[in-house]
Amino acid sequence: MQPNNIHPLFEQYVRSETRRQFFRQGGNALGAAALAALGMPLASYGAENSDAAGANSAPANGLGTLPHFPAKAKRVIYLHMVGGPSQMDLFDYKPQMNDWYDKDLPESIRNGQRLTTMTSGQSRFPIAPSKYKFAQYGKNGMWISELLPETAKVVDDLCFVRSMHTEAINHEPAITLMQTGNMVTGRPCIGSWMSYGLGSMNSNLPTFVVLVAQPTNTEQIQAISARLWSSGCLPGEHAGVSFRSAGDPILYINNPAGVPSEVRRKTLDGLKSLNEMNFKAVGDPEIHTRIQQYELAFRMQSSVPELTSIASEPESTFELYGDQAKKPGTFANSVLLARRMIERDVRFVQVYLNNWDHHGNVAQRLPSQCKDIDRATYGLITDLKARGLLDSTLIVWGGEFGRTIYSQGGLSKDNYGRDHHPRCFTMWMAGGGIKGGEVYGETDDFSYNIVKDPVHIRDFHATILHLLGIDHQRFSFRNQGLDLKLTGVEPARVIHELLA
Numbered sequence: 001m002q003p004n005n006i007h008p009l010f011e012q013y014v015r016s017e018t019r020r021q022f023f024r025q026g027g028n029a030l031g032a033a034a035l036a037a038l039g040m041p042l043a044s045y046g047a048e049n050s051d052a053a054g055a056n057s058a059p060a061n062g063l064g065t066l067p068h069f070p071a072k073a074k075r076v077i078y079l080h081m082v083g084g085p086s087q088m089d090l091f092d093y094k095p096q097m098n099d100w101y102d103k104d105l106p107e108s109i110r111n112g113q114r115l116t117t118m119t120s121g122q123s124r125f126p127i128a129p130s131k132y133k134f135a136q137y138g139k140n141g142m143w144i145s146e147l148l149p150e151t152a153k154v155v156d157d158l159c160f161v162r163s164m165h166t167e168a169i170n171h172e173p174a175i176t177l178m179q180t181g182n183m184v185t186g187r188p189c190i191g192s193w194m195s196y197g198l199g200s201m202n203s204n205l206p207t208f209v210v211l212v213a214q215p216t217n218t219e220q221i222q223a224i225s226a227r228l229w230s231s232g233c234l235p236g237e238h239a240g241v242s243f244r245s246a247g248d249p250i251l252y253i254n255n256p257a258g259v260p261s262e263v264r265r266k267t268l269d270g271l272k273s274l275n276e277m278n279f280k281a282v283g284d285p286e287i288h289t290r291i292q293q294y295e296l297a298f299r300m301q302s303s304v305p306e307l308t309s310i311a312s313e314p315e316s317t318f319e320l321y322g323d324q325a326k327k328p329g330t331f332a333n334s335v336l337l338a339r340r341m342i343e344r345d346v347r348f349v350q351v352y353l354n355n356w357d358h359h360g361n362v363a364q365r366l367p368s369q370c371k372d373i374d375r376a377t378y379g380l381i382t383d384l385k386a387r388g389l390l391d392s393t394l395i396v397w398g399g400e401f402g403r404t405i406y407s408q409g410g411l412s413k414d415n416y417g418r419d420h421h422p423r424c425f426t427m428w429m430a431g432g433g434i435k436g437g438e439v440y441g442e443t444d445d446f447s448y449n450i451v452k453d454p455v456h457i458r459d460f461h462a463t464i465l466h467l468l469g470i471d472h473q474r475f476s477f478r479n480q481g482l483d484l485k486l487t488g489v490e491p492a493r494v495i496h497e498l499l500a
Contacts, residue, residue, distance in 0.1 A: 066197050067469025072433025072499070073394040074201070076194065076464070077338045077349045077380070079373075082175065082222050083357030086403040086418050087426040088447040089130045089366055092162050093143035096445045097129035097405065101413065105406045109448050116169055118359060118408060119419045125406035127446075128416035131363065140437050147370035150378035156437040157381055157390070158428045159498050163441020163450045166401055166422045166457050171222055171357070174400035174422070179228050181461055181486045188232035188477070190461065191348040193486045195238040196231075196477070197470055201345035204303035206241035208348045209341055213331040214245065215355040217368035224352050233479040237289040240350060243337070245329030249308045261301070307340055321379035324372075332376035339383055342393055356399055359408050360417035381430055394432030394467055401425050405446045424450050427460070433467045435500045458492035466494040 088094050105125040119125070133146045138155040151158075168174035173183035180187040188196070191208040200207040210229045215221075229240030243249045272291055279287040310317075310326070310333075317336070318325050324332035331353050338349040353372065358365055377397070384390040402425025403418035410416075424443045430436065442452035462472040465486065472492060476483040 066475075068471040068474060069469050071467065071469030072392075073431070073467045074392045075342050075345070075347055075349075076191075076394045076396065076432070076468070077335070077342065077351065078190070079335070079351050079353070079377075079395065079397045080175075080178070081356045081369075081373075081397070081399040082224060082352050082354045083171070083220070084174075084399040084401045084403060084420060084425065085356045085369075086130075086358055086362065086366065087162070087424070088403070088405060089132055089362065090145045090148065090370075091143070091160055091426045091428070092424075092443060092447045093134045093145075094130070094405070094445060094447050095134075097127055100127040100446075101129055102126045102411060105446065105448070109444065109446050111449070113423060114169065116420050119404070119406075122408075125404075126411050127405055128407035128411055128418065131414060131416075138437050140439075142437070142439060145370075147367055148374050150374045154378055154381045154430075157385070157430045159430065159434045159436060160426060160428045160439045161441055161455050161460070161495075161498070162424070162426045162439060162443055163452065163454050164398070164402075164425045164427050164457070164460065165450060165454055166425075168401065169420050169422050171400065171420075174420075175222075175228065177457055178398075178400045180232070181458065181488055185227055186230070186232055187484070188234045188238070188486075189229050189240065189350075190464070190486060191229060191240050191350050192231040192234050192238040193465075193475075194348045194468065196234045197475055198347060198468065201347055205307065205341065205344055205346050207346065208238065208240045208350070209346050210240040210242040210350045211334040211337060211352070212242070212245075213334040213351060213353045213372075214329045215331070215353055215369060216372055217355055217365050219355065219361065219365055220357050220359065221354050222357055224354060228352075229350060233484065234477060235289050236286055237292050240348075243304075243308070245333070249304050264301075303344075307344060308337065310336060310340075317383075320383055322375035325376065325379070330376075331372045332379070335376050335380045339380060339389075342384070342389060343387070358403060358418055360410075361415060362417060363415040384431065390431040392432060394434065394464065395430040396427070396464065397429070398427030399425065402447075405448055421448070423448060429498065433500050435498055438498070440495065440497055453497075455495060456492070458487045458490060459495055462487050462492040463495045463498060467499070 088097070103126065105127060110125070130145070134143045135146070135152075136142065137144050137152040142155050142160070144152040144155060166174060166177060168177050168183055176185055177183045179189045181190070191210075195207040208229070212224055226242065229242065231237070231239035275287050275291050279291070313336070321332050321336050324330040325336045327333055331351070334351045338351055341349050353369075355365065356369060381390065381395065384393055402421040402423075404421045406419075408417040408419045424447060440453055441450065441455060443449065444451050465472045465475060472485065472487045472494075476485045478484075
């Protein structure tokens with residue numbers, strides 16, 4: 001039987017209370033007892049010290065020590081090529097393979113590596129040299145494929161990591177590992193970690209925004225789920241906000257017909273009062289998140305339309321990014337919006353582009369993908385540099401793994417396919433404290449194994465955190481008795497050789 005003096009909401013809270021909440025409440029009780037012993041009521045303490053607390057207040061996440069040291073980057077634009085770009089057709093030049101055309105991959109090179117079910121049944125693994133020409137660009141003579149002539153113009157701003165590697169061989173665990181640091185779904189993604197650790201730099205836009213660009217060729221599309229920009233165990237306010245390319249940029253951003261802004265404001269004020277009452281009674285932190293998100297949504301009703309309207313951009317912008325930037329949903333339009341967000345101090349912008357899973361028809365699909373990104377990538381780097389934003393903005397480009405040097409399916413000198421390859425792949429970074437015009441890491445003649453300076457995804461994440469002023473070993477979130485980290489529990493190191 002329920003005692004008459006216990007409020008039903010309080011009883012519900014006690015029954016659902018987590019261990020973390022229990023100890024936090026206990027800490028508050030001890031603080032109240034200490035203040036009472038000093039003869040100072042708790043309420044008066046908060047009022048009398050509000051100005052001083054505001055001047056030195058910790059971020060909403062409670063991590064008052066962040067950043068751990070001066071940051072070289074304040075913002076991130078992460079360009080994820082969903083499916084796994086072919087490194088030997090783009091950046092990892094292997095002219096020796098021309099002499100190996102249609103010869104079997106030596107077992108001494110494969111060395112027992114597990115294969116996907118898409119090629120494990122093949123009777124042989126014939127070498128498929130890249131059909132594309134390469135040339136050297138920049139001060140250091142970096143090799144770039146003919147498919148990326150515009151990107152080659154800014155090669156002195158790029159730092160290539162040719163020795164990336166991962167344990168995941170299939171898309172679902174691989175992209176999850178790349179985005180969250182763990183192959184198991186449900187962990188916070190890197191953008192959410194940034195939001196949680198560093199907080200917002202603006203009050204009218206989300207801290208973490210997601211854009212899903214549409215490729216011109218849609219021959220083999222991979223699933224892109226909203227779980228990739230989930231906040232996981234972090235408070236919900238740190239989840240990514242997805243902007244749509246058609247209709248309203250964000251669902252329900254506009255008021256319904258016949259509802260003026262004054263009515264919406266009055267409605268939100270009422271909801272806020274009810275939620276505050278519920279928060280005081282129950283103490284659920286997600287109620288506080290809901291209050292904050294409602295208020296941000298109201299402010300975004302004016303800030304988002306202005307952000308996504310590119311009509312104010314001069315014609316020179318579209319000459320820089322290409323005409324595709326005028327078309328909503330394209331990669332060019334997405335990176336132009338990313339630049340506009342960075343200008344308005346959005347902390348983290350994630351752009352996904354699908355259809356890099358080239359199991360076949362590389363001759364048709366890869367040129368289409370490169371055409372989607374080439375001019376736009378050049379435009380983004382050049383634009384940020386001209387505006388003085390590149391030094392404080394880290395750009396990351398890459399997929400979740402690489403591709404095999406051997407062909408999947410039929411092989412000719414004019415066309416071939418490539419399977420997933422986790423042992424080595426190429427990513428690049430630019431701006432935000434990165435040393436431009438450099439190549440780090442080296443693969444063998446087959447672009448199959450790493451022979452110098454391997455970089456695991458954990459190392460890559462640790463380096464990104466370092467550029468943002470965060471020590472990955474000291475950055476964690478307590479959840480279910482564990483101190484979760486983006487870089488996990490295995491050793492990870494910052495690649496200092498990449499830093500300017």
